[in-house]
Amino acid sequence: MSARLAFGAALLALAGLAAAQDIAVRGGTVYPVSAPPIENGVVLIEDGKIAAVGKAAEVRIPDGVAVIEAAVVTPGLIDAHSAVGLTGYLNQEEDQDQIEHSAAIQPELRAIDAYDPREPLVAWLRSFGITTVHTGHAPGEVVSGQTLIAKTTGDTVEDAVIVPFAMLAATLGEGAVVDPRGGNGRKSPGNRSKAAAMLREALVGAREYLAKQSGDDDGASRDLGREALARVLRKEVPLLVTAHRHQDIMTALRIADEFDLRLVLDGGAESYLLLDEIRAARVPVIVHPSMTRAFGERENLSFATPAKLLEAGIPFAFQSGFEAYVPKTRVVLFEAAITLQHDLTFEQALAHVTLEAARLLGIDDRVGSLEPGKDGDLALYDGDPFEYTSHAVGTIIEGVRVSDVTR
Amino acid sequence: MTERMRACRRGGPWTILPATLLVLAAPGMAATTAFTGARILPVSGAAIEDGVLVVDDGRIRAVGPRSRVRIPRDAERIDLSGRVVIPGLVDTHSHIGNVAGGDRSDPIQPAARVLDAIDVRDPGLDRARAGGITTANLMPGSGWLMSGQTLYLKLRDGNTVADLAYRNEDGGFAGGMKMANGTNSIGEPPFPGTRAKSAALVRQRFVDALEYRRKIEDADGDDAKMPERDLGKEALLEVLDGRRVVHFHTHRHDDILTALRLREEFGFRLVLQHVSEAHRVAAEIAAEDVPVSLILVDAPGGKLEAKNLNFESPAIVERAGLDVAFHTDDYITDSRLFLRMGGFAVRAGMSRDKALEALTLAGARMLDLDERVGSLEPGKDADFVILSGDPFSVYTRVLETWVEGRKVFDLDDPQDREIADGAYGALTPAAAHFHGYGEGHR
Numbered sequence: 001m002s003a004r005l006a007f008g009a010a011l012l013a014l015a016g017l018a019a020a021q022d023i024a025v026r027g028g029t030v031y032p033v034s035a036p037p038i039e040n041g042v043v044l045i046e047d048g049k050i051a052a053v054g055k056a057a058e059v060r061i062p063d064g065v066a067v068i069e070a071a072v073v074t075p076g077l078i079d080a081h082s083a084v085g086l087t088g089y090l091n092q093e094e095d096q097d098q099i100e101h102s103a104a105i106q107p108e109l110r111a112i113d114a115y116d117p118r119e120p121l122v123a124w125l126r127s128f129g130i131t132t133v134h135t136g137h138a139p140g141e142v143v144s145g146q147t148l149i150a151k152t153t154g155d156t157v158e159d160a161v162i163v164p165f166a167m168l169a170a171t172l173g174e175g176a177v178v179d180p181r182g183g184n185g186r187k188s189p190g191n192r193s194k195a196a197a198m199l200r201e202a203l204v205g206a207r208e209y210l211a212k213q214s215g216d217d218d219g220a221s222r223d224l225g226r227e228a229l230a231r232v233l234r235k236e237v238p239l240l241v242t243a244h245r246h247q248d249i250m251t252a253l254r255i256a257d258e259f260d261l262r263l264v265l266d267g268g269a270e271s272y273l274l275l276d277e278i279r280a281a282r283v284p285v286i287v288h289p290s291m292t293r294a295f296g297e298r299e300n301l302s303f304a305t306p307a308k309l310l311e312a313g314i315p316f317a318f319q320s321g322f323e324a325y326v327p328k329t330r331v332v333l334f335e336a337a338i339t340l341q342h343d344l345t346f347e348q349a350l351a352h353v354t355l356e357a358a359r360l361l362g363i364d365d366r367v368g369s370l371e372p373g374k375d376g377d378l379a380l381y382d383g384d385p386f387e388y389t390s391h392a393v394g395t396i397i398e399g400v401r402v403s404d405v406t407r
Numbered sequence: 408m409t410e411r412m413r414a415c416r417r418g419g420p421w422t423i424l425p426a427t428l429l430v431l432a433a434p435g436m437a438a439t440t441a442f443t444g445a446r447i448l449p450v451s452g453a454a455i456e457d458g459v460l461v462v463d464d465g466r467i468r469a470v471g472p473r474s475r476v477r478i479p480r481d482a483e484r485i486d487l488s489g490r491v492v493i494p495g496l497v498d499t500h501s502h503i504g505n506v507a508g509g510d511r512s513d514p515i516q517p518a519a520r521v522l523d524a525i526d527v528r529d530p531g532l533d534r535a536r537a538g539g540i541t542t543a544n545l546m547p548g549s550g551w552l553m554s555g556q557t558l559y560l561k562l563r564d565g566n567t568v569a570d571l572a573y574r575n576e577d578g579g580f581a582g583g584m585k586m587a588n589g590t591n592s593i594g595e596p597p598f599p600g601t602r603a604k605s606a607a608l609v610r611q612r613f614v615d616a617l618e619y620r621r622k623i624e625d626a627d628g629d630d631a632k633m634p635e636r637d638l639g640k641e642a643l644l645e646v647l648d649g650r651r652v653v654h655f656h657t658h659r660h661d662d663i664l665t666a667l668r669l670r671e672e673f674g675f676r677l678v679l680q681h682v683s684e685a686h687r688v689a690a691e692i693a694a695e696d697v698p699v700s701l702i703l704v705d706a707p708g709g710k711l712e713a714k715n716l717n718f719e720s721p722a723i724v725e726r727a728g729l730d731v732a733f734h735t736d737d738y739i740t741d742s743r744l745f746l747r748m749g750g751f752a753v754r755a756g757m758s759r760d761k762a763l764e765a766l767t768l769a770g771a772r773m774l775d776l777d778e779r780v781g782s783l784e785p786g787k788d789a790d791f792v793i794l795s796g797d798p799f800s801v802y803t804r805v806l807e808t809w810v811e812g813r814k815v816f817d818l819d820d821p822q823d824r825e826i827a828d829g830a831y832g833a834l835t836p837a838a839a840h841f842h843g844y845g846e847g848h849r
Contacts, residue, residue: 089708124706273831293738294834302829326709326739334705337801342828388750388801
């Protein structure tokens, strides 16, 4: 091939990746998730949105619309909690923005001011069919900062983000306690009750701030941290509390009750001990990655937790979590897959990386299932998506093919 | 969980029975047992449908299709219809058992033995059994140029490390020597500050060991002329004499070649461990005929040396003709999920046969244990795993793990299931292993 021809082919390939947002996908099996699987199905995407889903014989594909095929088609997967984009794969100081240790409580830290949509870990997740990720400040301080929800594409944070302030990330238990060797130059919180006291104090302060701000005192000075906490108190955003030990989970429930706020429980290694309490509090759980390392406050984790949450009627979703070392991210597809050995069915596992995750994150009006009107976000596989030996063969976001590697 | 561990955990010291009693009371102890009806993947040969595995006195007596294997009349028969049987898995690199080697006083500590640190009651051993692992190379960390002597462990029932350790023909403890290069072993003095210094420090120690050997040879049996005993140099001579294989933690392409260069200079036997960039220097490794033990994790990065980690690496080194094994590096990956690594290698193009061999016989070869374990062949130890289905399917579970003809893990046992699944208190606190790095830089 001549150099010119090769260059032309490269241009064509690029055009193929970033075509207009009309595309049709034929699947040997299409899993809409919101409806039963369709054999020989078609998903038609027009202008980035799903226009039709149905049997091949029933969905007319307009002339000129590109058609791609795959053995299995699912909604784009949703990673319900991660730190990618703030944490980078090199794991060097300059690509680690997921946590700021100068203070225990920093609700004013916005994830949009740190998220790197071009981080290779984002592309890594995208190549496995993950199209939406809830990411942001990682566990590790009492209030570590805000989170966002982004599509796993886009060159700028503005392109990528669909919810700029999704949740406020907090931590209880050992994860919030400062290193006794004084690594961060602070003494507090030195234990779990101090962490809880600091969180309550911050919420009390924000409540008073809210009361003042809603008065006629125009001269009240703004406090960005309290503004962020006030949004939690007004139930505009949930408080995402990472807690693994049973006593820390109970502390989270107690604080949610005291301040009448929307709580999302994160991690929950021992949540299976508190099924009645969590259900009664109507709190959803973003369960720890199945394969996260079982030591420290996660020493009692169980691969069977998702099945127990499901049986108890507690809403939950899977996550890739935050990893401080190798591997720098997990892949939510694989974390869900492990539960197939632990009492979850294929359909249940799939729902909790798609529609159930979307519901938990409050974005099910846009993503999570293959229904007309929703975003044209699809994941393509050459077999059972959860099988070790299957491959992700393509990812589509809003009608644009954003990954065509086989992995 | 083994019977002895179970007995210890159930009650106080007064319930600990003499070992002999427990052995007599253990299940699966019929003189001869025939496991029938399973699909057997012996690794040393083709798959056997409706297979028969005859076990006698801890050894495999026969293995083959039902039509070809004569089952002794007095044999206990265990029906495994619908199951899949594979050899016990061999993990060439693990940190279960709270292993520790040298301390921070010296980057090169050949005298330190993990033998003297291993906690055989660490639940990591139970997790390994739950994952089908029957043989493991327990290694000290990679934060040293040479962190100490490794130990090859048989995950049989036992009360002490001596009960579990593989022995050499002379009765000594079988194990290798852990070495490392690249960033993990770099640090403040006396640790090296650069790669070149790392290599120079190691070379000097080997040169010193050769000098020690010359003095011993010069003494020619005369005690008066013998040099003062030096445990570190003695261990290095075991390495130089090929009696102790070097397990070399190395990631980057240039570090891999440095390991090969050291081997060429000093002639030690070498297994390359981790080898994240093996795919970039596969031909060079193949030219030296050095085996590699690989690890796959869920994403590249986490440290600079792992940024080029490639799922296709196992397939690439297979095509290059290398002998390739896998390892858990537990805690880096959980021993309960070791089979998953083979599945991932197949996903990225490795042949299924080689992937299963990499989890079993190839690892046995790298530990000099392939005469005893790694495949299902007459005369070998009866170490095997009973699976619910295909070894590389995410739907498959390890149902039972057998070592020397005795069951050491049974998913139907409630306590064992808690270890396999995780449950409150099932896995008591175990020290995290992070290669001397701590849990990243929070």
